[in-house]
Amino acid sequence: xxxxxxxxxxxxxxxxxxxxxxxxxxxxxxxxxxxxxxxxxxxxxxxxxxxxxxxxxxxxxxxxxxxxxxxxxxxxxxxxxxxxxxxxxxxxxxxxxxxxxxxxxxxxxxxxxxxxxxxxxxxxxxxxxxxxxxxxxxxxxxxxxxxxxxxxxxxxxxxxxxxxxxxxxxxxxxxxxxxxxxxxxxxxxxxxxxxxxxxxxxxxxxxxxxxxxxxxxxxxxxxxxxxxxxxxxxxxxxxxxxxxxxxxxxxxxxxxxxxxxxxxxxxxxxxxxxxxxxxxxxxxxxxxxxxxxxxxxxxxxxxxxxxxxxxxxxxxxxxxxxxxxxxxxxxxxxxxxxxxxxxxxxxxxxxxxxxxxxxxxxxxxxxxxxxxxxxxxxxxxxxxxxxxxxxxxxxxxxxxxxxxxxxxxxxxxxxxxxxxxxxxxxxxxxxxxxxxxxxxxxxxxxxxxxxxxxxxxxxxxxxxxxxxxxxxxxxxxxxxxxxxxxxxxxxxxxxxxxxxxxxxxxxxxxxxxxxxxxxxxxxxxxxxxxxxxxxxxxxxxxxxxxxxxxxxxxxxxxxxxxxxxxxxxxxxxxxxxxxxxxxxxxxxxxxxxxxxxxxxxxxxxxxxxxxxxxxxxxxxxxxxxxxxxxxxxxxxxxxxxxxxxxxxxxxxxxxxxxxxxxxxxxxxxxxxxxxxxxxxxxxxxxxxxxxxxxxxxxxxxxxxxxxxxxxxxxxxxxxxxxxxxxxxxxxxxxxxxxxxxxxxxxxxxxxxxxxxxxxxxxxxxxxxxxxxxxxxxxxxxxxxxxxxxxxxxxxxxxxxxxxxxxxxxxxxx
Numbered sequence: 001x002x003x004x005x006x007x008x009x010x011x012x013x014x015x016x017x018x019x020x021x022x023x024x025x026x027x028x029x030x031x032x033x034x035x036x037x038x039x040x041x042x043x044x045x046x047x048x049x050x051x052x053x054x055x056x057x058x059x060x061x062x063x064x065x066x067x068x069x070x071x072x073x074x075x076x077x078x079x080x081x082x083x084x085x086x087x088x089x090x091x092x093x094x095x096x097x098x099x100x101x102x103x104x105x106x107x108x109x110x111x112x113x114x115x116x117x118x119x120x121x122x123x124x125x126x127x128x129x130x131x132x133x134x135x136x137x138x139x140x141x142x143x144x145x146x147x148x149x150x151x152x153x154x155x156x157x158x159x160x161x162x163x164x165x166x167x168x169x170x171x172x173x174x175x176x177x178x179x180x181x182x183x184x185x186x187x188x189x190x191x192x193x194x195x196x197x198x199x200x201x202x203x204x205x206x207x208x209x210x211x212x213x214x215x216x217x218x219x220x221x222x223x224x225x226x227x228x229x230x231x232x233x234x235x236x237x238x239x240x241x242x243x244x245x246x247x248x249x250x251x252x253x254x255x256x257x258x259x260x261x262x263x264x265x266x267x268x269x270x271x272x273x274x275x276x277x278x279x280x281x282x283x284x285x286x287x288x289x290x291x292x293x294x295x296x297x298x299x300x301x302x303x304x305x306x307x308x309x310x311x312x313x314x315x316x317x318x319x320x321x322x323x324x325x326x327x328x329x330x331x332x333x334x335x336x337x338x339x340x341x342x343x344x345x346x347x348x349x350x351x352x353x354x355x356x357x358x359x360x361x362x363x364x365x366x367x368x369x370x371x372x373x374x375x376x377x378x379x380x381x382x383x384x385x386x387x388x389x390x391x392x393x394x395x396x397x398x399x400x401x402x403x404x405x406x407x408x409x410x411x412x413x414x415x416x417x418x419x420x421x422x423x424x425x426x427x428x429x430x431x432x433x434x435x436x437x438x439x440x441x442x443x444x445x446x447x448x449x450x451x452x453x454x455x456x457x458x459x460x461x462x463x464x465x466x467x468x469x470x471x472x473x474x475x476x477x478x479x480x481x482x483x484x485x486x487x488x489x490x491x492x493x494x495x496x497x498x499x500x501x502x503x504x505x506x507x508x509x510x511x512x513x514x515x516x517x518x519x520x521x522x523x524x525x526x527x528x529x530x531x532x533x534x535x536x537x538x539x540x541x542x543x544x545x546x547x548x549x550x551x552x553x554x555x556x557x558x559x560x561x562x563x564x565x566x567x568x569x570x571x572x573x574x575x576x577x578x579x580x581x582x583x584x585x586x587x588x589x590x591x592x593x594x595x596x597x598x599x600x601x602x603x604x605x606x607x608x609x610x611x612x613x614x615x616x617x618x619x620x621x622x623x624x625x626x627x628x629x630x631x632x633x634x635x636x637x638x639x640x641x642x643x644x645x646x647x648x649x650x651x652x653x654x655x656x657x658x659x660x661x662x663x664x665x666x667x668x669x670x671x672x673x674x675x676x677x678x679x680x681x682x683x684x685x686x687x688x689x690x691x692x693x694x695x696x697x698x699x700x701x702x703x704x705x706x707x708x709x710x711x712x713x714x715x716x717x718x719x720x721x722x723x724x725x726x727x728x729x730x731x732x733x734x735x736x737x738x739x740x741x742x743x744x745x746x747x748x749x750x751x752x753x754x755x756x757x758x759x760x761x762x763x764x765x766x767x768x769x770x771x772x773x774x775x776x777x778x779x780x781x782x783x784x785x786x787x788x789x790x791x792x793x794x795x796x797x798x799x800x801x802x803x804x805x806x807x808x809x810x811x812x813x
Contacts, residue, residue: 264289
């Protein structure tokens with residue numbers, strides 16, 4: 001523990017008193033600001049450090065190794081569990097023990113302006129025997145004011161020049177909490193900590209200072225915006241208590257009127273309502289559909305400055321789309337107050353984005369009286385803006401509210417320099433008219449090597465990135481790997497042998513020196529082989545292509561649905577496509593691949609392919625589609641016709657819904673029947689499909705159909721197949737933007753399936769994102785394809801050709 005940051009190491013011993021091997025599991029609830037940086041599991045009497053792995057991949061590997069009866073260990077962040085972490089250990093030997101170690105770092109929690117507090121929760125669900133040591137050390141040691149742990153006896157002994165140890169060896173109750181109150185050595189002045197990076201890249205710093213006080217909010221405009229989430233997941237919220245809080249807030253200003261923005265997969269706005277009208281509207285609106293918070297941008301942006309404040313009643317779970325609303329990221333916006341009552345709440349989205357950007361606050365129903373929540377919406381907190389000066393990569397990167405805390409914390413990096421000092425500028429205040437800039441001097445010459453500050457920096461950066469986890473997936477993963485930080489996207493996994501690490505592609509922790517070096521040697525050999533594999537793969541795909549074209553050029557005897565001229569046209573078209581692809585893609589890309597040592601798939605450049613007019617021997621306007629007809633023209637007459645009937649399953653609930661007269665009555669029937677099928681995906685697919693039937697679809701039924709269909713995203717199913725079907729349904733409804741968001745999520749979950757990249761590429765093609773579509777389709781061609789997707793490369797080549805043609809028609813360069 002230093003004057004600002006705490007590093008805590010917990011060593012647990014599992015004891016198995018039974019005659020058979022068992023699996024051990026324990027959940028650690030940690031403070032919101034804590035970050036787990038190390039996890040080790042006992043193997044052959046030694047604690048073996050874990051490797052950081054993508055979360056979903058780590059869980060699959062763990063389950064696979066458990067089935068083999070070997071020794072994996074897993075530490076993962078608990079979904080929708082706040083900042084809680086779960087560790088799983090297998091096996092616990094019969095009548096034996098097994099140890100594990102967990103290390104986490106956190107800033108001291110503000111305790112007034114002059115004190116900090118470290119807390120350690122022992123809410124393990126039952127009483128445990130434990131020994132705990134807390135060592136307080138620093139160049140300028142803080143003053144330890146008190147140590148308390150209900151139900152525990154605490155003894156004190158001096159240990160070392162700068163340290164004080166507290167040892168507890170009691171039988172602790174399951175709900176006990178250790179608290180260490182620490183007096184800051186500088187009182188209410190800023191606390192600054194600087195560390196030198198071990199790799200010589202520069203310095204990391206952390207600054208804690210007293211925040212400006214909150215000020216009363218002036219309600220001069222007498223108008224409020226109410227964002228009311230009515231998605232399916234809101235059935236878990238305490239709606240009655242939220243309405244009570246809202247009524248108290250609105251009655252604070254007798255002249256106030258409200259604009260109500262009801263948000264699900266789309267936004268419906270009702271303007272200038274009084275209190276009674278608001279209560280009547282919200283109490284009768286059903287919760288149905290997915291949450292698409294980014295849809296608020298179009299409604300909020302033009303009205304933003306009409307409001308004194310914005311009230312958001314949502315769990316923050318933007319299940320369809322990114323959830324980004326750029327208008328609230330501006331510096332001068334009304335404060336946003338997020339009132340939540342659901343246990344499953346995305347606090348990162350609400351706290352770091354909606355409330356944080358505006359100087360508002362997140363207020364939990366049940367955490368304080370309704371009157372206290374209403375009064376809190378009358379106060380506006382200060383915001384910390386982007387850090388300037390000598391710092392790079394400083395946190396926060398967007399405005400951050402200081403609500404609920406007497407101090408604020410910033411972290412950042414200083415590049416390597418010979419200068420003995422650096423300065424950091426921090427603008428902050430309640431509104432632009434009252435902003436001040438504080439300057440902090442950093443003594444780089446006295447910085448010592450350490451990892452606590454850089455871990456804290458990484459945690460703050462990841463917390464901001466996790467506001468939009470799918471968009472920032474790669475950056476979160478890279479930061480987690482570099483700093484060994486456990487997040488919702490990353491877990492720590494312990495494997496035992498080199499063969500296990502090679503099988504799953506997981507690098508051992510560098511501290512396991514021999515194993516790590518052996519692994520990296522094998523990886524380097526694999527990189528060289530990968531370039532050769534891609535070249536051979538392209539030759540194989542060319543063979544598939546020739547086989548397909550040869551089949552089309554063959555003369556078949558017997559009856560045919562195609563006239564000879566049409567068959568020749570199809571064969572000619574295949575030859576044309578082969579020439580185009582070999583000239584514009586295959587030959588160019590093979591040269592690139594064969595001359596490169598890297599193993600990454602070659603990127604087909606739109607600039608290269610689109611501009612080469614000579615590669616296509618016929619004008620674009622005369623390009624034929626795969627079926628032989630002109631694109632956009634009427635197909636030639638054919639002797640045989642087939643009509644595909646829109647499929648509708650014969651189920652009792654669909655018969656009941658279809659019996660209703662109007663779409664509104666059918667929707668009411670759907671809501672009435674929904675409780676029986678609430679967790680059944682087929683119900684939403686079937687009913688949504690009924691409303692989207694092209695034969696009877698109206699504007700009203702389309703809106704209802706998309707709403708019902710979007711509930712699939714709200715079910716919280718980690719099932720890529722079901723999510724993929726949702727993407728296909730949205731694609732079929734020409735909702736390409738939403739479909740691409742869904743297919744992007746599927747690609748993250750199923751990175752080894754070529755269909756994941758093909759689906760996303762074809763959807764982006766419909767959005768006109770030609771280069772991105774081309775990259776994904778080319779990845780489908782060059783990646784290693786499982787046997788179940790045999791010759792999918794040929795289909796992707798057709799689609800690449802279509803992408804090139806459409807891009808040239810759009811006159812892209």
